[in-house]
Amino acid sequence: xxxxxxxxxxxxxxxxxxxxxxxxxxxxxxxxxxxxxxxxxxxxxxxxxxxxxxxxxxxxxxxxxxxxxxxxxxxxxxxxxxxxxxxxxxxxxxxxxxxxxxxxxxxxxxxxxxxxxxx
Numbered sequence: 001x002x003x004x005x006x007x008x009x010x011x012x013x014x015x016x017x018x019x020x021x022x023x024x025x026x027x028x029x030x031x032x033x034x035x036x037x038x039x040x041x042x043x044x045x046x047x048x049x050x051x052x053x054x055x056x057x058x059x060x061x062x063x064x065x066x067x068x069x070x071x072x073x074x075x076x077x078x079x080x081x082x083x084x085x086x087x088x089x090x091x092x093x094x095x096x097x098x099x100x101x102x103x104x105x106x107x108x109x110x111x112x113x114x115x116x117x118x119x
Contacts, residue, residue, distance in 0.1 A: 005039075010030065017099075032096040
């Protein structure tokens, strides 16, 4: 399926990291998601009920960031993929999670992972 819903730049605060201070203080992350699904019905009807509601997708990602904690960005991204793929209309997802303040001594804008999962 090449149809997709794209979410770009969803800013969330989460507990994610291996360092002790990252386990107790929320940090800013940016999440991007591509949701692959058949959009032909929505294209024809112009009806929200015939598509995957991106507002709900944003809410689900925000809930994960707020309610769970992770050591690795990889696990954070996988949890997002798992939750979104629970919707049977979604055939695949690509999830990118970027840490906006990576704890390294070098000048590094962001660190992140991108995963792709299919049924």
